[in-house]
Amino acid sequence: MGLRSFIKKQFIDAIEWDWQDDDVLMWKFPMADNEIQSGASLTVRDGQVAVFINEGQIADVFTAGRYELTTETLPVMTNLRNWRMGFDSPFKSDVLFFSTRLQQGRKWGTTQPVTVRDSDFGMVRLRAFGMYSYKINDVTQFYQTITGMNDSYRAEQIEPQLRNLIVSDLASGLGQSQIPFIDLAANQGLMADEVKKALQPDFAKYGLSVESFVVENVSLPEELQKTLDKRISMGMIGDMDAYTRYQAAEAIEHAAKNEGGMAGIGAGLGVGMNMGQVMSEAMAPKAQQPQQNQQPQQAAPEAAPVDFTAKLSQLKGLLDQGLISQEDYDETKIKILTQLSQ
Numbered sequence: 001m002g003l004r005s006f007i008k009k010q011f012i013d014a015i016e017w018d019w020q021d022d023d024v025l026m027w028k029f030p031m032a033d034n035e036i037q038s039g040a041s042l043t044v045r046d047g048q049v050a051v052f053i054n055e056g057q058i059a060d061v062f063t064a065g066r067y068e069l070t071t072e073t074l075p076v077m078t079n080l081r082n083w084r085m086g087f088d089s090p091f092k093s094d095v096l097f098f099s100t101r102l103q104q105g106r107k108w109g110t111t112q113p114v115t116v117r118d119s120d121f122g123m124v125r126l127r128a129f130g131m132y133s134y135k136i137n138d139v140t141q142f143y144q145t146i147t148g149m150n151d152s153y154r155a156e157q158i159e160p161q162l163r164n165l166i167v168s169d170l171a172s173g174l175g176q177s178q179i180p181f182i183d184l185a186a187n188q189g190l191m192a193d194e195v196k197k198a199l200q201p202d203f204a205k206y207g208l209s210v211e212s213f214v215v216e217n218v219s220l221p222e223e224l225q226k227t228l229d230k231r232i233s234m235g236m237i238g239d240m241d242a243y244t245r246y247q248a249a250e251a252i253e254h255a256a257k258n259e260g261g262m263a264g265i266g267a268g269l270g271v272g273m274n275m276g277q278v279m280s281e282a283m284a285p286k287a288q289q290p291q292q293n294q295q296p297q298q299a300a301p302e303a304a305p306v307d308f309t310a311k312l313s314q315l316k317g318l319l320d321q322g323l324i325s326q327e328d329y330d331e332t333k334i335k336i337l338t339q340l341s342q
Contacts, residue, residue: 011090012036015050015069016043017097025136026143026153027097035090042067047101049139053094054080056149058140094149098142102211103155104133108166116171128170130192130216134162134208141207158206169198188215311336 012034017027043066044050050062052074059076071078077093109129117123136142147153196213203210312333319329 010034013040014043015040015095017045017048017050019045019048019099022099022101022103023155024152025099025103025155025158026147026150027099028149028151029095029097031092031094035092036069037090038070040069042069042073042095044097047099049098049100049136051096051098051139051143052077053096053149058143059093061139096143096147096149098136098139100136100139102133102135104212106132106134106155106159106162108132108163110167110170114167114171124220126218126220128215128218130214132166132213133211134203135211136207137209138204138207141205143207145206162203162208165199165202166195169202170195172198188218191215191218 010033012031015029015036017029042050042062044062044064046064048064052059052061054077057080059080060074067073071083077083077091081091107129108131110127113125113127115123115125146158192213192215195215196210199210199213315324315329315332315336318324319326324332
């Protein structure tokens with residue numbers, strides 16, 4: 001019994017990788033001082049590649065399948081070892097298994113803002129994050145540049161470097177896409193394609209390929225985001241009738257929160273409507289005044305003179321009550337004074 005155990009420890013007749021952990025990218029079959037005997041079986045599962053190493057150099061490579069180890073199935077080893085007449089005695093060789101399965105659901109993100117050139121805002125600093133997937137597609141390159149003869153190699157060991165590559169290529173990818181930031185939300189797929197294209201050569205240096213790349217979010221620094229929000233707000237205020245209704249509703253809500261009950265609400269509504277009227281009249285061009293009498297034989301009644309002092313007083317009252325901002329006040333005041341000078 002003891003002799004049989006000793007013999008089993010010396011000669012290996014079956015080589016395989018019982019896959020248990022998807023995060024392991026490379027695993028070295030434990031040889032110790034044992035040797036592989038002629039005719040031993042090699043089993044390579046789907047998503048694996050087995051590599052025989054002879055004195056530190058890659059020899060024979062096996063994809064998925066079951067093999068009997070002979071001079072026919074080990075042509076490179078046979079040539080390196082000069083097994084011209086075949087081999088019957090056991091031999092030593094390191095055997096590495098590589099996982100070629102898709103490593104999916106990997107996260108990436110910018111720890112610091114990335115500076116890119118934008119067609120609308122000029123130079124901007126963006127933050128972004130998303131997901132990507134990759135796999136080993138060249139085991140020789142991966143062995144020579146990354147793993148060497150380690151006993152095992154895990155995804156977590158290389159992914160910090162991959163995330164750095166993503167961030168470094170993000171700026172060039174965004175720059176080449178030439179998509180304004182304000183349009184990125186609708187074009188994140190195109191942006192992701194540009195970044196993926198920029199990443200492929202860098203990943204290939206490690207024997208890897210980028211299988212998918214997704215941009216989930218792109219954001220601006222807070223101060224630039226406020227500028228963008230203001231631009232969007234001004235675009236929404238383009239309809240003065242809608243703006244008047246909005247301000248009236250705001251006045252009702254503001255008055256309801258103060259003392260005075262319904263009287264406060266009524267006052268707030270009146271103030272809100274006055275504010276909308278003042279701003280609407282100030283911003284409306286003279287050419288758009290309604291023509292009530294179209295009959296040529298009747299002369300149009302003379303328009304009543306505009307009381308600019310009253311309008312300015314109303315506008316100042318709105319500012320003092322906090323119902324409009326200083327910016328709204330200044331802008332409307334300029335428009336009223338411009339009408340006065342015409």
